[in-house]
Amino acid sequence: MSDIMVRRVAAAQATLDEFVGKPFRWGHNDCARLVAAHLRRMGYKVRVPSKGSYASPRSALKMLRARGFDSMAAAIDAVGLKRIAPAEAVAGDIVQGESGDAFGALGVKLSNGRLLGYHEHAAGAAVLQEVSLQIAWRVTPQ
Numbered sequence: 001m002s003d004i005m006v007r008r009v010a011a012a013q014a015t016l017d018e019f020v021g022k023p024f025r026w027g028h029n030d031c032a033r034l035v036a037a038h039l040r041r042m043g044y045k046v047r048v049p050s051k052g053s054y055a056s057p058r059s060a061l062k063m064l065r066a067r068g069f070d071s072m073a074a075a076i077d078a079v080g081l082k083r084i085a086p087a088e089a090v091a092g093d094i095v096q097g098e099s100g101d102a103f104g105a106l107g108v109k110l111s112n113g114r115l116l117g118y119h120e121h122a123a124g125a126a127v128l129q130e131v132s133l134q135i136a137w138r139v140t141p142q
Contacts, residue, residue: 008092009032015108016116019125024118027054028032031106031118032072034125035094038108042092043142044079049102061102071102076137086133096135 001009015038022029028051036046054060069075073096077083081094087097089109099106099118107117115129122128 004141007042007091007093008139009111011038011141012092012108012110012116014041014126015104016110017136019116020079020127021124026046026056026060027052027091030060031103032060032075035059035076035106038092038094039079039139041140044139046079057101057103063081064102072096072106075136076106081137084136084138086130086136088138089133089136092141093139094137095130095133096133097130098132104134 003133005045009115011065014054015034018036018037019029020047024030029050032048036048039046050064056128064075067075071076076094084093086095091111095107095109095115096108099105105117107128114127115130116125117128118125119128
């Protein structure tokens with residue numbers, strides 16, 4: 001396995017270890033914070049609002065728009081990641097599934113058709129089966 005893939009897998013595992021089982025809570029444990037933590041592990045400088053600065057979908061959207069973004073996808077694009085087809089995603093890439101809001105269902109690609117993310121039927125962040133991925137971003141270690 002290449003050094004790059006080893007780094008990708010190690011970062012994904014560390015993000016899994018940090019978030020798995022932690023209940024979703026706006027501004028504390030949510031998709032944006034999960035993805036930001038993973039990107040930092042991969043060497044990216046990512047700024048998110050301070051913990052607790054938003055506590056609802058409405059206040060999260062207000063924060064997102066105040067930073068000049070109309071969606072989480074736009075915010076991830078601004079990090080400089082290249083969009084790829086979801087089928088091309090490998091361990092350590094960022095993926096987004098179907099969602100009815102500006103946030104999207106964001107997660108970190110693991111392996112074997114799995115991702116780390118939040119789901120309404122899970123008690124906290126969990127390893128989920130990929131279903132209907134819409135967007136993916138290649139995350140190359142920096």
